Amino acid sequence: xxxxxxxxxxxxxxxxxxxxxxxxxxxxxxxxxxxxxxxxxxxxxxxxxxxxxxxxxxxxxxxxxxxxxxxxxxxxxxxxxxxxxxxxxxxxxxxxxxxxxxxxxxxxxxxxxxxxxxxxxxxxxxxxxxxxxxxxxxxxxxxxxxxxxxxxxxxxxxxxxxxxxxxxxxxxxxxxxxxxxxxxxxxxxxxxxxxxxxxxxxxxxxxxxxxxxxxxxxxxxxxxx
Amino acid sequence: xxxxxxxxxxxxxxxxxxxxxxxxxxxxxxxxxxxxxxxxxxxxxxxxxxxxxxxxxxxxxxxxxxxxxxxxxxxxxxxxxxxxxxxxxxxxxxxxxxxxxxxxxxxxxxxxxxxxxxxxxxxxxxxxxxxxxxxxxxxxxxxxxxxxxxxxxxxxxxxxxxxxxxxxxxxxxxxxxxxxxxxxxxxxxxxxxxxxxxxxxxxxxxxxxxxxxxxxxxxxxxx
Numbered sequence: 001x002x003x004x005x006x007x008x009x010x011x012x013x014x015x016x017x018x019x020x021x022x023x024x025x026x027x028x029x030x031x032x033x034x035x036x037x038x039x040x041x042x043x044x045x046x047x048x049x050x051x052x053x054x055x056x057x058x059x060x061x062x063x064x065x066x067x068x069x070x071x072x073x074x075x076x077x078x079x080x081x082x083x084x085x086x087x088x089x090x091x092x093x094x095x096x097x098x099x100x101x102x103x104x105x106x107x108x109x110x111x112x113x114x115x116x117x118x119x120x121x122x123x124x125x126x127x128x129x130x131x132x133x134x135x136x137x138x139x140x141x142x143x144x145x146x147x148x149x150x151x152x153x154x155x156x157x158x159x160x161x162x163x164x165x166x167x168x169x170x171x172x173x174x175x176x177x178x179x180x181x182x183x184x185x186x187x188x189x190x191x192x193x194x195x196x197x198x199x200x201x202x203x204x205x206x207x208x209x210x211x212x213x214x215x216x217x218x219x220x221x222x223x224x225x
Numbered sequence: 226x227x228x229x230x231x232x233x234x235x236x237x238x239x240x241x242x243x244x245x246x247x248x249x250x251x252x253x254x255x256x257x258x259x260x261x262x263x264x265x266x267x268x269x270x271x272x273x274x275x276x277x278x279x280x281x282x283x284x285x286x287x288x289x290x291x292x293x294x295x296x297x298x299x300x301x302x303x304x305x306x307x308x309x310x311x312x313x314x315x316x317x318x319x320x321x322x323x324x325x326x327x328x329x330x331x332x333x334x335x336x337x338x339x340x341x342x343x344x345x346x347x348x349x350x351x352x353x354x355x356x357x358x359x360x361x362x363x364x365x366x367x368x369x370x371x372x373x374x375x376x377x378x379x380x381x382x383x384x385x386x387x388x389x390x391x392x393x394x395x396x397x398x399x400x401x402x403x404x405x406x407x408x409x410x411x412x413x414x415x416x417x418x419x420x421x422x423x424x425x426x427x428x429x430x431x432x433x434x435x436x437x438x439x440x441x442x443x444x445x446x447x448x
Contacts (some may be wrong), residue, residue, distance in 0.1 A: 101354070
């Protein structure tokens with residue numbers, strides 16, 4: 001994956017998010033305290049916010065270029081997003097949630113098929129359940145599967161384990177590792193837990209008050225900390 | 226109930242229902258824009274939409290009369306070009322009911338839309354959904370009870386409309402006479418027994434409408 005996040009400028013309530021980085025590794029951790037601008041950065045990549053200025057390019061495709069008036073609509077970006085609150089559609093069943101953005105013909109192989117994704121994440125038995133009846137870990141896996149089923153070119157994960165207790169976290173991390181390895185899925189992974197960076201990420205950005213303080217291999221961040 | 230009472234009740238019910246259905250798409254669009262968009266001067270638009278709620282209905286009726294009458298800009302055009310009249314016809318009743326109940330529909334529906342998390346709509350877009358699909362599959366189903374409650378409130382408001390209707394459509398028996406207008410006229414003529422029968426019908430209709438709305442809102446609250 002090659003992701004250019006350049007000349008990014010987005011005024012927020014108490015600071016201005018200013019980012020200029022190039023990301024080349026498969027899984028990049030965006031690491032920092034709460035309120036540092038991490039979610040806003042993901043929103044910009046997904047096209048959910050309008051920046052003051054930005055040049056965002058994923059592989060060979062320019063997604064946002066305020067200078068050239070390019071702003072690919074969110075629905076056409078092919079970027080999966082699992083927000084912190086998961087945003088499962090409460091009026092739809094698990095199956096309906098999963099199929100909401102599913103593109104059956106988009107995958108050349110069976111990797112992103114409904115059957116394979118639900119098997120990998122072990123949510124096949126939940127198919128007909130209401131999402132409001134699921135446990136925290138089940139909801140997490142359904143949200144991951146729903147994003148994966150769109151066959152995204154990049155997966156944005158916003159503190160996917162933040163709301164889970166330690167036991168559940170330990171159970172979900174291997175699923176995330178499977179998504180990384182089995183689907184070869186590039187990810188931006190927002191977290192403020194070093195353990196998750198260690199388990200899942202190749203590269204890390206440390207962000208605070210909207211500024212990148214440090215960028216480097218994830219192992220170096222662990223040593224540094 | 227006599228034939229005349231049936232006719233008045235039936236006319237009032239269907240013209241109220243039809244006016245609610247006609248304003249529904251405009252009400253949904255207006256409520257969605259007010260709930261999801263911000264722009265300079267939004268409060269002026271909000272105030273204009275709410276005006277029929279607070280203005281004397283007769284004053285609203287007078288504005289409609291001036292606009293829709295044969296010498297008005299809209300009514301004159303319709304009369305001259307299409308030989309189509311609104312004032313003192315059932316169409317006048319329909320328009321005055323729609324105008325008077327529109328703010329209630331917008332208010333209730335807007336609250337329902339505001340209660341739907343924008344994050345759900347955003348994530349639906351990341352899943353490839355167009356704005357229209359997001360509205361039809363996420364926003365509207367999640368706001369549905371509020372929308373239906375708003376429709377019932379608008380219907381109930383239309384059932385009881387008097388001031389604007391009498392200005393725009395008059396009170397022509399068999400043509401524009403609604404329950405409210407007929408009650409007023411029968412009291413004026415000293416036909417108290419008849420007025421009370423019509424009053425009973427109006428109370429039952431209004432009770433059913435508001436009760437249904439309350440049930441829907443309660444279900445929404447307990448869900």
